[in-house]
Amino acid sequence: MTKGTQAVDLLDDAGIRPTKARALVLAAIMEAGRPLSHPALAALLPELDRVTVFRSLKALKASGLLHGIQGLDGLLRYVANPASRKGCPGKHPHFLCLECGAMTCLPEQRMPHVRVPEGSEVVGKQFLVYGLCPLCSAKNQKSGNPADLATRKSASAEK
Amino acid sequence: MTKGTQAVDLLDDAGIRPTKARALVLAAIMEAGRPLSHPALAALLPELDRVTVFRSLKALKASGLLHGIQGLDGLLRYVANPASRKGCPGKHPHFLCLECGAMTCLPEQRMPHVRVPEGSEVVGKQFLVYGLCPLCSAKNQKSGNPADLATRKSASAEK
DNA sequence: GACATAGTGCAATCCGGTTGCATTTTCGGA
DNA sequence: TCCGAAAATGCAACCGGATTGCACTATGTC
Structure with a gap:
């Protein structure tokens, strides 16, 4: 279990107890390589209680x-912070597929600057681009389904 | 009730039945002048059932x-579309105060362009800037409270 | 190895969103 | 003005994700 031990190291480095649950959660997220919601993770790790998954996520965060990104569906998704960017979330936009619910990072792009009202204090930003991922776009093209994408509840499979 | 009748006109113009509930909901949102969540609206309009509020919001949207904006807390908030921009949501960023939960529009700014993976289809974007609003920032300055802002659950009053 | 502390699992609760259904309102036509 | 179809509303109930309390277990220290 290379990934697992790697995860344990990261936990140690981060200064929190390297427990089995946290290692599994972190490993699962890193392996996925894209933002995963709490329910998705719980499904991915049936050997853990969903509450444990939840608390592990909180601890890891x-x-x-x-770091977490809020989807259009109200589901919070989590992605691993690369070591170099630890503790600096919100540094790039994300793309959410309305069809399959999958979320991907757009890491090569910087967050645009925004002017805020005088006196405000900016803690972070979250930029979410939504639509159809290449796969679902192709699928939709064929089966001709120009439906109410923006309204539809993030339907199937992956959360 | 000027606001109310004005709302009725808008409903008529939009081509949906101008019912009391819808007029009240729309008037409340326009009066607030900033994004309100469904729970906040339900609290603001105790004479309406929360389901009715919910369905009215759906119809109005x-x-x-x-149009709706997803907050960091997973709560969907609604703002009135100015007549000129009807049906064109997602055209500007929003600011969410982590302290009081109030959300404001930053309408004078355009949505930045983002490159997406080949084959993707962009339906819309959502840009959320979060931090402290001028009021809460000032309050925090005094009472010295540099706490876990990003973690805190949108605490008090306004949703 | 023993102990204090932190983490885990389970059950239960909270809360926003959503649906089914019976009743009421709206609106176009008689 | 009245009538009936269609749409909207209120109520109760349900669902699913988030969160908490509490007893039990694993972790790390001395």
Whole structure:
């Protein structure tokens, strides 16, 4: 289990207890390589209680190993922070597929600057681009389904 | 009730039945002048059932009078679309105060362009800037409270 | 190895969103 | 003005994700 031990190292480095649950959660997220919601993770790790998954996510996030992105569906998704960018979330936009619910990072792009009202204090930003991923776009093209994408509840498979 | 009748006109124009509930909901949102969540609206309009509020919001959104923005807390908030921009949501960023939960529009700014993976289809974008609003920032300055802003659950009053 | 502390699992709760269904309102036509 | 179809509303109930309390277990220290 290379990934697992690697995850344990990261936990150690981050200064939190390297427990089995946290290692599994972190490994799963890193392996996925894209933002995963709490339910998706819980499904991916049936050997863990969903509450444990939830609390592990909280701990990992607090320690700076993960950051969360809110989807259009109200589901919070988590991605691993690359070591170099630890503790600096919100540094790039994300793309959410309305069809399959999958979320991907657009890491090579910087967050645009925004002017805020005088006196405001900016803590972070979140830029979400939504639509159809290449796969679903292709699928939709064939089966001719120009439906109410923006309205539809993130339907199938992957959360 | 000037606001109310004005709302009725808007409903008529939008081509949906101008019912009391819809007029009240729309008037409340326009009066607020900033994005309100469904729970906030339900609290603001105790004479209406929360389901009715919910369905009115759906109808108003479908007719292009409103658009919704997802907050960091997973709560969907609604704002009135100015007549000129009807049916064109997602045209500007929003600011969310982590302290009081109030959300404001930053309408004078355009959505930045983002490159997406080949084959993707962009339906819309959502840009959320979060932090402290001028009021809360000032309050925090005094009472010295440099706490876990990003973690905190949108605490008090306004949703 | 023993102990204090932190993490885990389970059950239960909270809350926003959503649906089914019976009743009421709206609106076009008689 | 009245009538009936269609749409909207209120109520109760349900669903699913988030969160908490508490007893039990694993972790790390001395």
